[in-house]
Amino acid sequence: MAAYLDEFILIALAHFFAVASPGPDFAVVLKQSVQHGRSNALWTSAGIALGILVHVAYCLMGVAILLSQSESLFNALKYVAGAYLLYIGIQALRAKPASGDAAQGKVQELPESAFKALRRGFLVNVLNPKATLFFLSLFTLIISPQTPSLVQGAYGLYMAIATWVWFSSLSLILSKTSVRQFFHRAGHWFDRGIGVILVALAIRVVAK
Template sequence: MLAGSILAFLGVSALVIVTPGPDTAVTVRNALLGGRAGGIFTALGVSVGQAVWAFATSLGIVALLVASEPLFLAMKYAGAAYLVWLGLHALRAAWRPGEGGEDAAAAARPARRLGRGAAFRQGLVSDLGNPKMAVFFASLLPQFVPAGQPAFTAFLALGLVFSLMTFAWLAAYAVAVAKAGDVLRRPRIRRAIEGVTGALLIALGLRIAAEQR
């Protein structure tokens, strides 16, 4: 029974993790801006955020947060605003006017790379500001806690497994984007990706703000 519960949890977690969302969009964008390190540190920030959610779930804090309408709404709107803010920055980078020969000049000079600290922070805030993570951990984890096991230990263990799986998946995304970096960072292609990513982040932020629990 224990093995079956673990396998079921791993299967559900894998489906949730591979479904693209705000964390994936932020990781791909930061891998484009900061190379492999930028993407991996973003993935690390996301996974640390999930570890925080797991710890908070183990302590019962997440259940209180989900039950409190004002706190839940404040977190939801703050997270949505952060995604919209990132999206607007991406759109500004995509639409920034340039002079003649801009592509040649941009290709000739080294691009400013996203720092590891900034990448980590964006991944962390993106995940902590996503109210779906609170609902996910509060509703899903209890279903896979084996009977007779201490709730704190079981919640924390399952949450950390989910966090490590997320890191592995997003880090693989980052490596793939980094390998294609020379092509993807060509000025016109980079601006196109920035535009698409920016629009996606804004759409995700607006969807989070508008949707019900």
């Protein structure tokens, strides 16, 4: 396992920047935290983590088939993935501050079962096309074809657990109205920082 430490570090960094960037997953955790309370948001976070495992599973199978059939197709997909990273990086750089209305409002807790919260987080993550492209990009650009499937599976398990920890931590914070309002006012600066990272990664891919 130590032989794959460098690869794991790259995977962990790329995943951190992706999961920390505001998107559909963050939006649903914010919504659950504000409308349904802390416990409900924690179940939603668990659903998002389960969704990560689905992305990892089909990426592992897809990349394996791709590599076995055509190396040129693999290279073409790699550059398409690089273009996608550039695109979402530019989109992040263009982030604008939220309107005043988005940063206002009282916290209202509405009843909802744990199962519904878990299902909501799972479906938001699994049905997000940007998540699909990101994980396909990640497994195509960073993970070596020589990396054993067991090790790749361990990467995926780590990302699922890390995702759960991240969004569970956010759930504990975002249930506070004052923090929610602050994030809506200043979140665009964080989004722009993520954009810089994604553009740099895309340039690195194309320059290879």
